Amino acid sequence: MLRITNGKVYDPKNGVNGVVRDVCLDGGKVVASVPAHARVIDASGMVVFPGGVDVHTHVAGAALNFARGLIPEQHRKARPIYHSPQCRAGLAGSTPTTFATGYVYAGMGWTTANEAAVPILSAKHTHEELRDTPIIDKCTCVLMANNEIILDLLENAEFERAKQVTAWQVWAAKAYGVKAVNPGGVAGWKWGKDCKGLDEVVPGYNKVTPRTIIKALADIVDQLALPHPIHIHCNNLGAPGNFTTTLETMKTLEGNRAHMAHLQYHAYGGDDWFTMSSASVPIAEYFNAHPNLTCDAGAVLFGDTVTITADGPWQHLLYELTGKKWGNLDVENETGCGVVPYVYKEKNLVNAIQWAVGLELLLLITDPWRVSLTTDHPNGACFWRYPEIVRLLMDKDFRKEEIKKLPEKVLPRIVLPELDREYTLYEIAIITSAGPARTLGLPQKGHLGIGADADVAIFNERANAMEMFAYPRFVIKAGTVIIEEGELRNSIEGTQFASKPVYDETIEDYLRPLFQQHYTMSFENYPVAEECVHGLEVHQCGACITPT
Amino acid sequence: MSQAFNRAVQLHRAGNLDQDELVYRQLLDDNPNHADVLHLLGVIAHQRGNPARAVALIRRAVAIDDTNPIYHCNLAESCRVSGDMPEAAAHSRKAIRLLPHHADAHNHLGLALQGHGNVTGADVVMRYTLSYPFGISMTRGYPRFNPGEYSTIDLLVRGDNDATIVIGADPGATMPKPAIEHLRRTPTIVLDPKVTHTSRLSRVHFTTAPAGISAPGTAYRMDEVPLPLRPALKSPYLSDEEVLKKIVAAVQRRPGWYPKAHSGTPVT
Known part of the structure; x- marks a missing residue:
């Protein structure tokens, strides 16, 4: 039992904006009150946030x-x-x-992450890695947009069966949501090709196009009533002029819920690397007008990192651009993967534009509930650098100083110098916690209302937001004090969320022979057993929604 | 010819190796390229404890007829006994390709590949818990990587480590002599379903349940695809994991030796 007293509470879901009030925790939940003998944390001079929620990160696998x-x-x-x-x-x-x-996320006050x-x-x-990732709660999105069983079904216009297969596969992977990475493009990569436009036929197929895949998967996810919408990494990532592909993708998704992952990488203008520019304005304008969409920033910070994505063809291109190391993985009939270590340089024109676009999107998207703070960890920067982005958002003078470090020829290609918006603490609480929790469909996360999970981060209120958010004074996860006086004092196990959509069990009779023919493992070994997922909490999806 | 051959096979089955070999030799005089006879002479050599001669004879049989899974299977076994594991594995695989449900061939392949646990799985788990696949030193309280300095053989040869726990490996059979000497000199604990060369020079050997047969878990294929292990049999022994957990628990019952805060008293 715990009472947090005298702190300024920011709880956007419940409309609490910097009000000094008590937060009481008991049994791992937020409660109305606790007895007088409960431990008291005096949060005078501090701000109280719901624990951070990362909607898009790569931390395991x-x-x-x-x-x-x-x-x-x-x-x-x-x-x-x-x-x-x-x-x-x-x-x-x-x-x-x-x-x-687990320690580093919790050490920043973040308590939930979506792999x-x-x-x-x-x-x-x-799941084995996530079992060894302590403290934070976790969920996962399973890669579906290049799965050849699904693609074959879409080629033959067997939508209903594709839906059943998707449902079976979500549960087989003990996943929470469905991810689409470069739909059709990664399947094409197996032929040494890619799909840059939405209406190119996927190599190896006669009819199916990225547009077919995107629309079908979005419909499937909506009809299966999964808590998180289709999580989409658009075609043509990273390429100059790709904003048109992104706009096309968003138009295709009208009438569906959809989450646009790391939007920064999909908002570039220009025709080639020499004429590349920011296209955050048209992207943000379209996005602002379409409330069916959510996104995360995928912001870039300068420095060393390693890029990892299922987007195999893009990684090969990046390797050719950098001449650095390159790793490529083939995942049988499902997807691909590329790994390229990378350094984002301040003085590099392209990198400077990428840095600006991430911040521009965060500043131009008017509804903070629909844009989450991410760096597509580790692609844009590591997750432990989030506090640097918070400072850039909250402090326009600091931002302008940073812009001065960019090469001069970048300035006409970006809009960041013209943006004077400064995020408030209330808005930071939305983009780091309340918003992503809503996007993921986790009603117990991202707020401090009664019944919410007792995940709380308490920060010293400081003028420098980076210092403030890098070192919380206290972090509480599921009611246990993890960080105390800035030190990690406890480590506990987290929960893992999975979705179980409703499906027809006989779909296995269809899958088994296909599987035996095309996979290198037996069908029985394919699904992850429930007992292999540590701390599993199953979200039972409602009945399938049939469109009228 | 075939009558004599049949008689020889009967004698062979009855265990009369001397007479049998005589008949085979006569048959070979008549037809020096009789693959079956070469193969069976090889089998006799193997039974007599001369695997090198067996390998030579059965190789000749295979050179004449490459499509007989039994030849490959027996050649694999002779190669294994004479210590040529790569050849043993290669011929077992050929036998399996020719006759996929040949239990003996699978058994011989398993024997040829024995002596190692799930090496890829160890790589995977070390990488996700400690960043590096092997050659890791934890002496400063966090992982550092320097193959050639922190890898097992180097530690043992230098005599750096005070004690060794061996799981899923048999260093006593394969490592250089100075490394083996250090294992013998210092406390070595072996966890293995079988008594290995290392067990014989260790202070303690724990017989453990074999993973995949009677202990559950995950094996990582060489392409790092994880496969669940579902035990088919029950074992009276604990799994490696259970034994290790008991050792850790026993060690934790001893007073800890984390450095205490500086007391202020000068060190004399």
């Missing part, structure tokens, strides 16, 4: 672990997590180890 193996030289420079009675040893850095991931790209074939691996 085969691809990330492949990247870990590729960059020992980065680990050497990484911040060590020392072995102690509370902590398992590890390293932070660009691909934090599993235990470090955004999981192939079914290696879902068991992801």
Whole structure:
């Protein structure tokens, strides 16, 4: 039992904007009151936030672990997590180890994270890593937009069966949502090709196009009543002039719920690398007018990192651009993956535009509830650098100083210097917690109303937002005090959320023979067993919604 | 010819190796390229404890007829006994390709690949818990990586470590002599379903339940695809994991040795 008293509470879901009031916690939940003998945390001079929620991050699984193996030289420079009675040893850095991931997220006041790209074939691996990721609650999105069983069904216009297969696969992977990465493009990569436009036929097929896949999967996710909408990484990521593809994708999704992942990477104008410019204005204008959409920023910060994505063809291009290391993974009939270590440089024209576009989108999108703070960790920057972005959003003078460091020829290509908006603490609480919790469909997260999970972050109120949000004074997860006086004092296990959509069990009779023919493992070994998912909490989806 | 051959096979089955070999030799004089006879002479050599001769004979049989899974299967076994594991694995695989449900061939492949646990799985887990696949030093309280300095053989040869726990491996069979000597000299604990070369020089051997047969878990295929292990049999022994947990619990019952805060008293 715990009473947090005298703190300025920011709880946007319940409309609480910096009001000094008590927050009471008991049994892992927020409650109306606790007895007088409960422990009291005096939060005078501090602000009280609901625990942070990361809507899009890559913290576990085969691809990330492949990247870990590729960059020992980065680990050497990484911040060590020392072995102690509370902590398992590890390293932070660009691909934090599993235990470090839990400690570092909690150490910033973030208590929930969505691992955004999981192939079914290696879902068991992801869940094993998540089991070793302490403190935070976790959920996952399963990669579907290049799954050849689904693509074959869409080629033959068998939508109903594709829906059943998707439902079966979400549950087989013990996933929470459905992710689409470069729909059709990754399947095309297996032929050494890509799909840049929405109406290009997917290589190896005669009819199916990215547009067919996007629309079908969005319909499937909506009809299966999954709590999180289709989580989409658009075609043509990272390329100059790709904003038209992104607009087309958003238009295709009219009438559906959809989450546009790392929108920064999809908002570029120009014709080539030399004429590239920001296209955040047309993207934000369209986005603002369409409340069916949510997004996360995928902001970029300058420095070392490693890029990891299922978007195999893009990673090959990035490798050709950088001439650095490159790793490519083939995930049988499901997806691909590429890994390229990368440095974002302030003086590089393209990188400077990327940095600006991430911030521009966060500032131009008017409804903070629909844009979440992310860096597409570790692609744009590591998640532990979020406080730097918070400062850039809250302090326009600081932002203008930073803009001065960019090459001069960048300035006419970006709109950031003209934007004077400054985020308030209330809005920061929305984009880091209340908004992403709503986007993920987790009603118990992202707020401090009665019945909410007792996940709370308490920060010293300081003028420098980066310092304020980098080192919370207290962090409470499920009612347990994890960080106290800025120190990690406790480590607990987190929960893992999975969705169970309603489907017809006989779909297995269809899948089994296909599977035996095309996969290298037996059908029985494919689904992740419930008992293999640590701390599993199942969201039972409602009955399938049939369109009228 | 075939009558004599049948008689020889009967004698072979009855275990009369001397007479049998005589008949085979006569048959070979008549037809030096009789693959079956070469193969069976090889089998006799193997039974007599001369696997090198068996390998030579059965190789000749395989050179004449490459499509007989039994030849490959027996050649694999002779290769394994004479210590040529890569060849043993290769011929087992050929036998399996020719006759996918040949239990003996699968068994021989398993034997040829034995001596290692799930190496890929160890790589995967070390990477996600500690960033690096192997060659990790934790002496400063966080992982550092330097193959050639912190890898097992180097530690053992330098004599850096005070004690060794061996799981899923048999270093006593494969490592250089100075490394083995250090294992023998210092406390070595082996966890293994079988008694290995390392067990014989260790202070303690725990017989554990074999993973995948009677202990559950996950194995990572060499392409890092995870596979669930569902035990088919019950074992009277604990799994590696259970034994390790008991060791950790026993160690934790001892007073901790984290450095205490500086007391202010000068060190004398």
